[in-house]
Amino acid sequence: MPTILITGGTGLIGRNLTRLLIEKGCRVIILTRNTKKANKKIRKAFSSIQDPTLISTAAWSVRNQTIDVDAIGEADYIVHLAGAGVAEKRWTARRKKEIVSSRTKSSALIVKALSENSNKVKAVISASAIGWYTPTPISNQQTVTRIETDPPDQGFLGETCRLWEESIGQVTLMHKRLVKLRTGIVLSNEGGAFKSFKRPIRWGLGTILGDGRQIISWIHVEDLCRIYWEAINNEQWSGVYNAVAPAPVTNKVFILALARKIKGNFFIPIHVPSFVLKLTLGEMSIEVLKSANISEEKLRRAGFQFLYPSVEAAFDQLTAISRRDAK
Numbered sequence: 240m241p242t243i244l245i246t247g248g249t250g251l252i253g254r255n256l257t258r259l260l261i262e263k264g265c266r267v268i269i270l271t272r273n274t275k276k277a278n279k280k281i282r283k284a285f286s287s288i289q290d291p292t293l294i295s296t297a298a299w300s301v302r303n304q305t306i307d308v309d310a311i312g313e314a315d316y317i318v319h320l321a322g323a324g325v326a327e328k329r330w331t332a333r334r335k336k337e338i339v340s341s342r343t344k345s346s347a348l349i350v351k352a353l354s355e356n357s358n359k360v361k362a363v364i365s366a367s368a369i370g371w372y373t374p375t376p377i378s379n380q381q382t383v384t385r386i387e388t389d390p391p392d393q394g395f396l397g398e399t400c401r402l403w404e405e406s407i408g409q410v411t412l413m414h415k416r417l418v419k420l421r422t423g424i425v426l427s428n429e430g431g432a433f434k435s436f437k438r439p440i441r442w443g444l445g446t447i448l449g450d451g452r453q454i455i456s457w458i459h460v461e462d463l464c465r466i467y468w469e470a471i472n473n474e475q476w477s478g479v480y481n482a483v484a485p486a487p488v489t490n491k492v493f494i495l496a497l498a499r500k501i502k503g504n505f506f507i508p509i510h511v512p513s514f515v516l517k518l519t520l521g522e523m524s525i526e527v528l529k530s531a532n533i534s535e536e537k538l539r540r541a542g543f544q545f546l547y548p549s550v551e552a553a554f555d556q557l558t559a560i561s562r563r564d565a566k
């Protein structure tokens with residue numbers, strides 16, 4: 240039974256991945272800044288799991304650079320998800336520093352722990368984000384796609400992703416296999432952007448951001464977790480992969496399709512002008528207004544098959560689940 244250590248495993252992706260890993264017969268250790276809170280979250284999220292020894296928590300402090308070395312010794316694989324939420328708070332200078340350092344300093348701590356302690360870790364699978372890429376120009380956004388070999392954007396997120404990937408890249412010096420997953424917008428009922436997209440629709444408003452022409456590269460959380468599973472298991476996988484679905488759509492197509500799915504014809508489409516987004520979100524508005532047409536070709540060539548290749552397929556599943564849970 241392989242043991243997978245997940246940093247930031249209490250978050251949206253970590254909880255879903257933990258569920259899949261337990262189903263696949265793995266043991267999971269969640270590395271967290273607060274074991275008491277994490278244990279509470281785990282009890283709530285995994286109440287149906289019979290064997291409580293399958294999921295445990297271990298402590299680390301990125302700020303103080305301390306880590307439970309026993310957890311490192313037990314791990315066969317490390318999944319590195321930890322990082323301060325990019326869209327959680329306004330991007331003040333302080334917040335930006337935290338977004339970067341929570342990723343680079345946590346990577347450095349993993350690298351240090353692996354180099355100083357005997358371990359059997361075979362591979363490290365790290366999150367990264369499609370924020371790496373320069374926005375696709377709106378004029379030819381349907382034909383220009385971004386691929387893994389493209390250089391990082393010069394903006395804040397591009398630079399963050401570059402430093403993040405560079406910091407975790409040090410594990411390859413210890414001959415560990417490293418996979419970096421540049422992830423698109425994750426669709427899940429449990430949180431993240433999808434919940435924010437749904438909220439105004441429930442009130443009857445289809446809120447299109449800016450002119451709505453910008454492309455969203457998204458991925459269903461279940462497919463993303465299956466990609467992590469493949470990255471853990473398949474020794475051929477190494478380097479960077481874009482973790483996005485094959486059919487990105489414009490913001491307008493996305494919102495209208497979701498609104499129709501939830502409300503039928505009973506909603507009013509409205510545009511939130513770019514200047515309002517700039518006023519409310521500040522610099523972060525760049526992210527919701529920029530076009531990101533990201534290619535998933537490398538994943539497909541590696542043999543990955545999507546359960547949810549289109550927004551229709553993803554929305555069908557996600558809205559069916561939330562209707563079932565509401566009953």
Ligand SMILES: NC(=O)c1ccc[n+]([C@@H]2O[C@H](COP(=O)([O-])OP(=O)(O)OC[C@H]3O[C@@H](n4cnc5c(N)ncnc54)[C@H](OP(=O)(O)O)[C@@H]3O)[C@@H](O)[C@H]2O)c1
Nearest residue numbers: 247249250251252271272320321322323341366368422425
């Ligand atoms: N969700 C998406 O749409 C998306 C898209 C692209 C990339 N990603 C990346 O994938 C990773 C996981 O995403 P997610 O949606 O699961 O994120 P999440 O729900 O925000 O969870 C991230 C976890 O990281 C830990 N964390 C938060 N702030 C931290 C800090 N300052 N220092 C150290 N650890 C901290 C927390 O765990 P503890 O409190 O237990 O320590 C938290 O549960 C993130 O790095 C994110 O940037 C996500």
